[in-house]
Amino acid sequence: MRSRKGPFLWLVEKEWRELLSSRAWWVLLAVSGPLVGVSFISAVRTYAELSGYGGGTEGVGEAFSPLVGVWAPTFSACELAAAFLLPFVAIRVVAGDRQSGAMKLELQQPLSVLWRIGAKALVLGAAWLVASAPAAIAILLWRSYGGAVYPPELGAVLLGHMLNAGLTIALASAAASVTDHPSTAAIVTLSVTVGTWIVNFIAAVQGGIWERAAGYTPTAIVAQFQHGLVRLDVVLISLALIALGLAIAAIGMHLGVPARTRAAESIVLGALTAAVVFACTFLTPSWDLSENRMNSFRRSDEAVLRQIRQPLRIVAHLAAEDPRRVDLEQKVFSKLRRVMPRVDVRYVAATSTGLFEQASAHYGEVWYRLGENGVPSMNRITTVESVLETIYGLAGVEPPVESGDIFRGHPLAVPPRRAAAVFYGIWPAVVVAGAVFIWRRQS
């Protein structure tokens, strides 16, 4: 009598059972509670104090966005777990079969290697969701305090963290599949993670192409989603990189194929993905899902800016590490790119800090030109209002009347009650009890 369950489902069940018997996963689960807890408790306490808890003066505005005040710091714990704990779980699941010899047996089932790696990825994705349960508990606690939740921005944060976890799983799977030993795979995975930090660091100093590349590192991707910004190019590039990692892992599982052939297949796949990634960088659609529209200009400004069809060229004489440049880029130019179809920003600087260029007469100048033959206009001020005024002046349009769509925030002067007990006591206890229960049940 043959089993009614297909080989893929058997494989998924096997991977799930292997995951449940993996100490790495239980450690991830046990640690994720206190990790999320310490971030959540600290964030809620600060939020409460800014809201007037403890007799302080109540703050106003953007500070009372739960996205910035609570979700970004709380979910940053998930980012840490994804960077430093999840790779070990993924490596255990992928490399375990090679180490034990199970791979030699399983590869004799005529199931495509893509299905095999798919089963592992599916289980690892589910593992990450379970490990993210403390973040879900944090949301429930926040609601129980009477805190506001704006689902679109929370969805953006969750999407960012799932993509980040997907990138980690894909990277660790590829490393585990192409290296001979799990410890080598761990070193490779962590080296790549540290490498992306180095790219971020170089980008902050050098700017230019490094800055562009740094926009797609996992840290930068998570940061964008944590600000409620969903960019099509970032989503597609993340998915392409996840697919590349899993495909390389699948190629590495092809035991009967010569190593040279596998290397060539991986290189071709890498080149194709690089082309896809490059093409994706030209995609501009994006969605600001934050409740306070922190990634967008006011709606009235956007309506006027969208009507300007001529290309806008900007030349900013500011060095990469100059805070004015960071302000301009994050608070003005990134928003401009989202509403104006053709914005070309070029930075001019002889050094990375700009410290010794201050004496130059042109340093600090920002030149704006609308259209190919438009008259350039210079403005040294880097605030949103001033930049928009310059652009409106160049376009010859009236600045819009100020609308009333100002985000008032959601102050909440409530301390993080019960959170310590939940994250530091109940969660670890539940994890330990779960581990013992599963261990006995599988015996």
Next chain:
Amino acid sequence: MPEPMVVVDRLTKAYGRLTALAEVSLSIRAGEVLGLIGPNGAGKTTLFECLAGVLPYDAGEILLDGAPLTGEARTSRIFYMPDGIAPWPSQTLKWTLDYAAGFFGGSAAAIPGIVRRLDLGPLLGSRIGTLSKGQRKRALLAVGMLTPHPLLLCDEPFDGLDLRQTREVGAALREHAAAGRTLFLSIHQIPDAARVCDRFVLLSAGRVCAEGTLDELIHRARTLHPEHSAHPEHQLEDVFLALT
């Protein structure tokens, strides 16, 4: 004489400068128990892994039922049970057998019989990783016997077994072959091979020295070495020494 199920023709495999298999040729007939005999390092495992598609080979050809062996045919017709592995170490033997039958498309109904024949009943609740070498060997043999592939390659099926277990497992393998399965067993203990196998392939230093039934091998040894006179109890050992 039945047509060969598998024909291996001048198979060559090298690890860098070391030639592990040098133009190895042999045939496997349907329904037989073929023994691959050779000392450690002779290339037995390499030959099995090349046949099973776990290792790529450099030259030569493998024919299955007269046609070149494709990946699809390999995964549906040949199953290889390596030596020295401990797959799914945290899973119980019971679940492992269910998994083997389900995943590889074998029959779950065959599990009780195989468990009884290999005396695995008391071990069903034990995790694979906690089994002794001999227990694990029997467990993996059970996995191999549960698979539906017509040809089973088994690397060192008696390694780690005591004398009694070796005889019992040998008898179980003979019964399994009698039920229609073709077995190709790699064995370095020649007396074990003599007890279980119908025919033998003698492999030494990556080369096939001889292939045939015991009588054929004795005849060949006597032809090559007229002074050869094997003791009845050590016939195959003496033949092996004479021909390699």
